[in-house]
Amino acid sequence: MTEVKSPEVPAPPAAVPDELTPGHARWHGLRPYAPLAALVVAAILPYSTVNLPGIFEGPLNSPGTLQLLAICLVFGGLAAGYDLLFGRTGMLSFGHALYFAAGVYGTDVLVTRAGLPLWQAALLTVTGGTILAALLGAVALRTVGIAFAMVTLAFAQVGAILVARDFGGLTGGEEGLPLDVSGLPAALVGVTNTVNLYWLALAYLALVVLVVHRVSGSPTGRVLAGLRDDERRIGVLGLDPYRFKLVAFTLAGGLATAGGVVYCLIVGGASPHVTSSELTLSLLVMVVLGGPGTRWGPVLGGILYMYLDHRLTAFGTSDAVNNLPAFLSHPLSQPLFVLGTVFILAVYFFPGGLASLRTRLTPLTTALRRR
Amino acid sequence: MSTVILLTLTGLGLAALYFLVASGLSLVFGLADVLNFAHGLFLGVGAYATWWAAGNLPGAGADGLGFVVAVVFGVLAGSAVAVLVELVLIRPLYSRTIEQVLVTVGLSLAGVALLQATWGADARPFPRPGWTRDVTSVLGAQVPNAGLLLIVAAAVVLGALLAFLRFTRYGLIIRAGVENREMVTALGIDVRKAFTLVFAIGGAAAALAGALGSVYFGTVSPGQGGSLLIFAFIVVVIGGMGSVVGSAYAAVAVGLLQQFVNYYGTSGLGDLCVVGLLAVVLLLRPQGLAGKVAHA
Numbered sequence: 001m002t003e004v005k006s007p008e009v010p011a012p013p014a015a016v017p018d019e020l021t022p023g024h025a026r027w028h029g030l031r032p033y034a035p036l037a038a039l040v041v042a043a044i045l046p047y048s049t050v051n052l053p054g055i056f057e058g059p060l061n062s063p064g065t066l067q068l069l070a071i072c073l074v075f076g077g078l079a080a081g082y083d084l085l086f087g088r089t090g091m092l093s094f095g096h097a098l099y100f101a102a103g104v105y106g107t108d109v110l111v112t113r114a115g116l117p118l119w120q121a122a123l124l125t126v127t128g129g130t131i132l133a134a135l136l137g138a139v140a141l142r143t144v145g146i147a148f149a150m151v152t153l154a155f156a157q158v159g160a161i162l163v164a165r166d167f168g169g170l171t172g173g174e175e176g177l178p179l180d181v182s183g184l185p186a187a188l189v190g191v192t193n194t195v196n197l198y199w200l201a202l203a204y205l206a207l208v209v210l211v212v213h214r215v216s217g218s219p220t221g222r223v224l225a226g227l228r229d230d231e232r233r234i235g236v237l238g239l240d241p242y243r244f245k246l247v248a249f250t251l252a253g254g255l256a257t258a259g260g261v262v263y264c265l266i267v268g269g270a271s272p273h274v275t276s277s278e279l280t281l282s283l284l285v286m287v288v289l290g291g292p293g294t295r296w297g298p299v300l301g302g303i304l305y306m307y308l309d310h311r312l313t314a315f316g317t318s319d320a321v322n323n324l325p326a327f328l329s330h331p332l333s334q335p336l337f338v339l340g341t342v343f344i345l346a347v348y349f350f351p352g353g354l355a356s357l358r359t360r361l362t363p364l365t366t367a368l369r370r371r
Numbered sequence: 372m373s374t375v376i377l378l379t380l381t382g383l384g385l386a387a388l389y390f391l392v393a394s395g396l397s398l399v400f401g402l403a404d405v406l407n408f409a410h411g412l413f414l415g416v417g418a419y420a421t422w423w424a425a426g427n428l429p430g431a432g433a434d435g436l437g438f439v440v441a442v443v444f445g446v447l448a449g450s451a452v453a454v455l456v457e458l459v460l461i462r463p464l465y466s467r468t469i470e471q472v473l474v475t476v477g478l479s480l481a482g483v484a485l486l487q488a489t490w491g492a493d494a495r496p497f498p499r500p501g502w503t504r505d506v507t508s509v510l511g512a513q514v515p516n517a518g519l520l521l522i523v524a525a526a527v528v529l530g531a532l533l534a535f536l537r538f539t540r541y542g543l544i545i546r547a548g549v550e551n552r553e554m555v556t557a558l559g560i561d562v563r564k565a566f567t568l569v570f571a572i573g574g575a576a577a578a579l580a581g582a583l584g585s586v587y588f589g590t591v592s593p594g595q596g597g598s599l600l601i602f603a604f605i606v607v608v609i610g611g612m613g614s615v616v617g618s619a620y621a622a623v624a625v626g627l628l629q630q631f632v633n634y635y636g637t638s639g640l641g642d643l644c645v646v647g648l649l650a651v652v653l654l655l656r657p658q659g660l661a662g663k664v665a666h667a
Contacts, residue, residue: 092469092472139650139654142653142654143653146400146406146468146612147608147653149406149472150604150605150607150608150649151608151649151650151653153601153604154601154604154605154646154649154650155646157601157642157646158642158643158646161639161642161643162639162643164639165637165638165639167637167639277597277601278480278597281408281476281479281480282480284473284476285476285477285480288473331484331485331488331489333488334484334485334487334488335484336480336481336483336484337480337481337484337485337488339480339481340477340478340479340480340481340482340484341477341481343473343476343477343480343481344460344474344477344478344481347470347473347474347477348463348474351470
């Protein structure tokens with residue numbers, strides 16, 4: 001151990017900027033439009049009746065598939081928002097689930113218990129969640145590094161306790177609180193309208209990606225990247241690290257709350273699971289699997305993680321796994337075991353996540369092409 | 372009066388549980404800078420190994436000497452898993468703090484899932500000696516014996532740890548390493564051996580907490596470690612990272628506060644007070660009660 005021990009957590013590996021990665025010259029001019037094309041494809045996806053056996057249970061436009069896709073999209077957006085903290089500012093927060101849960105429970109309680117119309121409930125919830133993030137961030141950011149991680153974890157634990165103990169009979173405790181759909185707009189209710197929820201989730205994802213993209217491209221974003229790489233230097237330059245970190249924390253909290261609102265509508269209620277620290281840990285897993293600090297890495301990571309989390313359960317009970325010997329089939333039937341193992345392997349062998357896969361494969365493909 | 376004594380003693384029992392988990396976490400963090408999310412896994416391994424040994428290991432059982440054998444087996448298993456984790460997973464990543472946290476996070480997810488896959492998600496009845504189900508009368512309060520057992524075990528572990536840190540050569544290296552690792556390395560001492568050692572000690576303490584905690588609760592389940600771990604983290608931060616004595620003080624404070632407020636206030640309020648205590652300590656004294664020095 002020769003390096004100097006610093007109290008702060010070292011930043012996650014910096015991402016390779018897009019312009020440095022070699023691309024095919026022919027497609028280079030079209031690259032800026034690729035996200036737009038992906039958005040259009042995703043938006044018209046529900047009109048397709050293609051059946052993908054093994055990947056989804058029903059055709060693409062069946063409600064079950066659309067709901068799974070919508071959940072995946074929400075978590076893609078959530079991971080992108082979390083990356084604003086972890087990958088772009090270098091803050092290791094273990095309490096991000098709190099703001100997501102605030103969105104889920106806030107909407108649910110305001111609609112079901114207080115009987116507010118959805119738009120008011122959503123507006124109040126997002127505002128409240130953002131204020132909550134600002135207040136808690138103001139306290140938590142007085143610490144740095146591991147201590148910051150611990151404080152955010154503790155705050156999130158308060159949320160989990162409040163929900164589980166069911167103070168005042170608001171949250172429904174362990175059973176959760178199903179959403180009262182009678183006051184909701186008709187377009188968002190019922191199995192046949194799942195497609196609208198899918199579009200809502202897609203819109204949320206697009207919003208988060210846009211916001212994160214705009215922020216990280218702005219002067220503020222450059223300060224945030226500076227904080228990740230060398231906080232002391234930002235201080236020496238005369239900028240206040242605390243204020244910038246609080247901005248990032250509040251923004252990420254607000255985005256997570258909005259994600260909670262959408263999630264609450266998709267699954268039609270709230271369950272205590274969303275307050276668990278496990279959810280924050282899985283957000284971390286998503287971002288690291290996808291590639292921290294990149295534009296599309298966290299989104300892909302979030303979508304893939306949620307997809308695997310749902311589908312591996314089916315995979316675990318399939319015949320192919322059940323026919324294996326017990327010492328193999330039992331662990332494989334646990335999605336978290338598979339995901340945790342993949343995650344550990346990714347930390348060792350793919351530190352840049354999915355987003356770095358292409359640059360890693362480039363030497364291989366060029367070598368193959370030369371033959 | 373007897374209520375106060377009962378609450379104090381059960382609070383101390385809870386504190387003992389927190390201390391057993393937190394002491395290892397604190398030493399590992401102080402020396403090696405590893406925030407170990409997999410510590411709950413060591414606890415689970417200890418609990419399940421004890422449970423398994425009591426039923427299957429020859430010579431072990433649920434009563435008398437057999438129970439001691441079972442607990443020893445559980446502690447050894449927890450310690451072995453901790454050493455294995457350190458050697459295989461943590462060692463290649465030293466000085467890369469974020470990656471270490473990530474690996475232990477992955478390990479805690481995968482490990483708990485593995486326990487769940489092997490023995491099912493439901494809580495299982497834990498074999499425990501008959502006398503731990505009884506109560507002892509202390510100054511008019513009926514205190515469960517399992518709680519007293521935890522307190523005694525934690526006190527013994529605390530004494531042994533302090534003696535180890537103060538009177539042995541490795542204890543000296545650990546204390547020095549917590550204070551200034553670079554200097555110890557510069558003096559030509561291989562700190563990595565000490566890393567493995569603190570992992571072994573921490574794993575053993577956590578496994579003991581798992582075994583005795585299961586006796587206290589009467590059941591064993593895969594998720595048990597996770598909920599304890601969060602409070603153990605809080606204890607470590609309040610006590611000051613790297614300080615065994617600080618962990619002990621903080622564990623007592625947290626355990627008593629939780630027990631008393633949960634009894635006199637609404638259930639769950641004590642947990643909130645603990646987090647409030649954490650916030651206050653961090654704002655007034657960010658380095659924790661004892662700071663980053665391994666006091667012996």
